Amino acid sequence: MAALNLNTVRSTIEGRLKTELDSSPAIPVVFHNMPYTPTPGTSWCQCSVGFSSSEYLTMGDSSSSSNNLTGLVSISIYSAKGVGPGDNLTIGKRVRDLYNRITVSGVHFDPPIGPEVMAAPQPEGYFLTQVRCTFEVFEDL
Amino acid sequence: MAFYRGEEGSVKFDDAGSSAAAITSTRSWTMTVEKEALESTALGATYRANVGGLISGSGSVELLYTASSGDETNVFIEAANTATDAGGALFELYLDTSGSKKISFDGVITGASYTASVGEVEVVTCNFVTNGAITLDI
Numbered sequence A: 001m002a003a004l005n006l007n008t009v010r011s012t013i014e015g016r017l018k019t020e021l022d023s024s025p026a027i028p029v030v031f032h033n034m035p036y037t038p039t040p041g042t043s044w045c046q047c048s049v050g051f052s053s054s055e056y057l058t059m060g061d062s063s064s065s066s067n068n069l070t071g072l073v074s075i076s077i078y079s080a081k082g083v084g085p086g087d088n089l090t091i092g093k094r095v096r097d098l099y100n101r102i103t104v105s106g107v108h109f110d111p112p113i114g115p116e117v118m119a120a121p122q123p124e125g126y127f128l129t130q131v132r133c134t135f136e137v138f139e140d141l
Numbered sequence B: 001m002a003f004y005r006g007e008e009g010s011v012k013f014d015d016a017g018s019s020a021a022a023i024t025s026t027r028s029w030t031m032t033v034e035k036e037a038l039e040s041t042a043l044g045a046t047y048r049a050n051v052g053g054l055i056s057g058s059g060s061v062e063l064l065y066t067a068s069s070g071d072e073t074n075v076f077i078e079a080a081n082t083a084t085d086a087g088g089a090l091f092e093l094y095l096d097t098s099g100s101k102k103i104s105f106d107g108v109i110t111g112a113s114y115t116a117s118v119g120e121v122e123v124v125t126c127n128f129v130t131n132g133a134i135t136l137d138i
Helices: A006-022 A086-099 B072-081
Strands: A029-031 A044-056 A066-080 A107-109 A113-117 A126-140 B010-014 B026-039 B050-064 B089-094 B102-115 B123-137
Touching: A006 A029, A006 A044, A006 A066, A006 A086, A006 A107, A066 A086, A086 A113, A086 A126, B010 B026, B010 B072, B026 B123, B050 B072, B072 B102, B072 B123
Parallel strands: A029 A044
Antiparallel strands: A044 A066, A066 A126, A107 A126, A113 A126, B010 B089, B026 B050, B050 B123, B089 B102, B102 B123
């Protein structure tokens, strides 16, 4: 029993995405707070993992008790502009299937949102969609 | 002034009525102690009179399902489905983490509600009534 290791949770979520997008056809993926210079006209993804609220699950003090912690993983999918959404949604399906109602290493993923078309992508010159998925982790103290 | 929060509470139970063990993953408990009111109004009186009668208690414990087995938590959530019950199970409901503030009594688990709902943790709620004396160490 120990407080939750946030990097373990992050690693679980990011590792799952990295493994999938490294497989053929490989899509470059960049994670939160990392530099990346995209190649114009090619597809790539950006992933960010955020933690939000914690709540009491059970009685007990700082030992012999449990909390839940919720969070959100957002995957932005950039693809070539002006050629329709097909390529983007193909990647979106791969991403969505990775997390859809799946429990892995104690991380429980809810049904995903998206791929949702996003306006005004940054950097410009891409067609951008986003898949978002809330998750829940149980913390045993 | 000392106040207490719900997470300081806990529940212990022993179906054999001797040495209570902690019920794991308890989320909440409630306990109501009631005394019957027996009317003793004299004929012709203007105001109604009452005296205290029999005392009883009832309540519930809500816990998260953890698939525990071979312990009192498992016995607790299955107790409502036992064929015979002499009412000798020991309940201890704690109000603080020091273990000095508690309500203890023998009782019977009268019902259990098992709940599974999509997107939520699974919950078991057990209802009980007291059997005999209720000790308030609060």
